[in-house]
Amino acid sequence: MLNRFAGDYLDTLAAADFAARPRVSGRLSSFDGLLMEAVGLQVPVGTVCRVGDAVEAEVIGFRGRATLMMNLGGPAALLPGARVQPTGVVGEAEVGAALLGRVVDGAGKPIDGLGPIRGAGRGPLAGVHQSPLNRDRVRAPLDVGVRAINGLLTIGQGQRVGIMAGSGVGKSVLLGMIVQAAAADVVVIGLIGERSREVADFLETKVAGAARARSVVVAVPANHSPVLRIRGALRTHAIAEGFRAEGKRVLLIMDSLTRVAHAGREIGLALGEPASARGYPPSAIAMLPNLIERAGACVASGGSITAIYTVLADGDDNSDPVVDAARSILDGHIVLSRALAERGVYPAIDVGPSVSRVMTDIVPAEHVRAARALRRHLATYEENRDLLLMGAYRHGADPQIDAAVASHPAITAFIRQDAAEVVSLADAAAELVGVFGPDPTGA
Numbered sequence: 275m276l277n278r279f280a281g282d283y284l285d286t287l288a289a290a291d292f293a294a295r296p297r298v299s300g301r302l303s304s305f306d307g308l309l310m311e312a313v314g315l316q317v318p319v320g321t322v323c324r325v326g327d328a329v330e331a332e333v334i335g336f337r338g339r340a341t342l343m344m345n346l347g348g349p350a351a352l353l354p355g356a357r358v359q360p361t362g363v364v365g366e367a368e369v370g371a372a373l374l375g376r377v378v379d380g381a382g383k384p385i386d387g388l389g390p391i392r393g394a395g396r397g398p399l400a401g402v403h404q405s406p407l408n409r410d411r412v413r414a415p416l417d418v419g420v421r422a423i424n425g426l427l428t429i430g431q432g433q434r435v436g437i438m439a440g441s442g443v444g445k446s447v448l449l450g451m452i453v454q455a456a457a458a459d460v461v462v463i464g465l466i467g468e469r470s471r472e473v474a475d476f477l478e479t480k481v482a483g484a485a486r487a488r489s490v491v492v493a494v495p496a497n498h499s500p501v502l503r504i505r506g507a508l509r510t511h512a513i514a515e516g517f518r519a520e521g522k523r524v525l526l527i528m529d530s531l532t533r534v535a536h537a538g539r540e541i542g543l544a545l546g547e548p549a550s551a552r553g554y555p556p557s558a559i560a561m562l563p564n565l566i567e568r569a570g571a572c573v574a575s576g577g578s579i580t581a582i583y584t585v586l587a588d589g590d591d592n593s594d595p596v597v598d599a600a601r602s603i604l605d606g607h608i609v610l611s612r613a614l615a616e617r618g619v620y621p622a623i624d625v626g627p628s629v630s631r632v633m634t635d636i637v638p639a640e641h642v643r644a645a646r647a648l649r650r651h652l653a654t655y656e657e658n659r660d661l662l663l664m665g666a667y668r669h670g671a672d673p674q675i676d677a678a679v680a681s682h683p684a685i686t687a688f689i690r691q692d693a694a695e696v697v698s699l700a701d702a703a704a705e706l707v708g709v710f711g712p713d714p715t716g717a
Contacts, residue, residue: 302326302356303340309544310343312358317341320365326356332501335545344501344541346381367509368394369516373490374460377477380494380506397516399508401568410571412605412632416525416580417699419455420448422623422689424702426645427608427630428637431523432571432578435630436531436600439610439622440590446472447693448610448621449527450480452582453489455696458525460517461489464510467503467533470495500537504561507534511568511579518577526569526579532586535562535596551595559599566603592627606630619690625652641703644711651710652685654678684709 300315302325310331317323321333323343329350331343343358368382372394377386384391412430429435439445453461463481465473473493481489490513494506507528514526528534535558542555549555569581585600590612601607611624626649634642655678661667662679669676688705691697 298360300341300358302352302354302358305350305352307350308344308540310345310352310358311337311340312343313340315341315358315360317360321360322346322362323358323360325350325358326352330361331358332505334501334541342545344544345499346502347499365399366396367399367512367516369397369513370395373513375487375489377491377493378509380492380498380502380509382509385493395516397512397519399505399512401508401511401515404572408573410573410578412571412636415636415699416523417455417457418452419696419698420451420621421691421697421702421705422621422625423452423608424697424699425641425688425706426625426648427606427623427628428633428641428699429580429582429606429630430632430636431580432569433605433630433632434566434569434581434583434603436583436585436604436607437610438585438587438592438597438601438607440587440612443610443612443615444620444622445529445584445610446476446480449529449582449584450476451621451691451693451696452525453480453527454483454485456525457523458580459488459522460514461485461525461527462510462514462517463489463491464507464526464528465491465493465495466506466510466528466530467494467496467536468529470497496533500540503537504534504541507565511565514579514581515568518572518579519575521575521577523577524579526581528581528583530584530586531562531565531600532584532588532596534565535559554595559595562596562599563603566600605632614689619686620693621689621691623689625649625685625689626656637703640707640711644707644709647710648681648685648688648706651678651681655682655685681710 300312302310303313304311310325317333319333319335323331325331329352330346332346333341334344335342368391372391376384376388376391379385410432412432414431416429416431418424418429423429437445437448465476473495477491481491492506492510494503510528514524517524538558538561539554542557543549547555547557569579571578585597587597588594606629609624609627610622614622614624654674658667658675667675
């Protein structure tokens with residue numbers, strides 16, 4: 275009986291193509307609170323390892339024969355020589371309709387209390403490099419429900435735009451207005467490196483009602499590991515790419531691109547990279563194009579990812595390295611002005627330095643002419659603002675200044691909009707052309 279059982283068992287193992295594999299593990303040799311070093315372990319970068327009993331860390335590089343890892347979060351009560359065991363390679367993200375209405379963290383785990391996510395597909399976390407010829411042109415406008423953007427900075431389907439401002443100037447409110455009103459099939463939101471309180475507030479006030487059902491939120495607050503923050507940004511783009519592959523119009527919003535660069539700075543400095551521009555190592559700035567270039571329109575599927583990134587200008591400095599790098603890569607930028615916010619003009623969009631590089635390709639010529647007329651009047655007014663406030667200008671001395679002064683109340687009224695108000699692209703264009711076109715100066 276025993277011989278027969280042994281024979282059947284061995285035959286079963288042979289039929290299943292059983293092969294014994296050694297369990298790979300190493301030992302923790304160094305830990306300084308952020309960076310871990312393990313010896314006796316050979317695994318590729320990106321591998322997630324369990325250190326000790328419960329701590330998870332991701333391999334981020336090598337130093338000699340030592341494997342460098344960074345904690346993915348949680349307490350790290352570790353002892354020298356703790357076992358380091360690989361648990362899997364971070365290479366895929368959950369994508370598809372199963373994620374609609376859900377909130378996940380940087381590792382893809384649901385944090386909304388609605389249970390596990392079932393039926394999701396899989397997509398590459400780092401994306402797939404596309405040929406430039408597989409990218410479609412920006413051909414059609416995207417209605418975002420904000421009068422000043424629809425009228426003066428029209429966004430196209432597949433465009434990448436930055437909202438650049440200092441802290442407390444109204445970026446989150448403007449994003450909430452866009453989320454509620456945007457004419458998109460799916461909205462993917464990445465809240466990367468923000469305050470935990472702000473994440474809950476954004477979900478309850480900005481992504482409420484019907485907007486929640488068509489949205490996916492990836493939330494990685496500021497107190498999470500820098501590796502987890504970067505993974506959150508990658509996951510946000512991977513989810514958007516999954517919907518684009520289905521032919522959908524996707525609006526991707528990430529708040530903020532600067533916090534992602536900060537996470538890259540922490541990792542780069544921990545790896546010993548030299549700090550260059552204002553403390554940013556080269557890898558932190560070089561990471562931004564790889565992220566931003568994942569958005570856009572796709573020829574094969576017909577879908578598009580219209581991306582809006584907030585860029586925090588530290589100290590209201592628009593020459594900050596992250597702001598400068600983002601401006602050179604993006605297809606347009608919207609600058610929010612603290613001076614306008616202090617005068618009670620919301621959204622505080624500074625029309626002068628703001629630009630949409632695709633607007634002339636996607637709106638009628640009369641719309642473009644009216645927008646240029648408004649810009650001309652606004653620029654003339656701002657150039658002579660000090661003279662006007664001092665009373666040094668005499669009415670009638672210059673027809674262009676007179677026209678700028680006369681139109682300034684209409685310009686301010688056009689820019690100002692309540693947070694709950696929605697102004698369609700057609701209404702914004704009709705109002706703009708009705709007031710500022712044809713240009714009375716004939717220019």
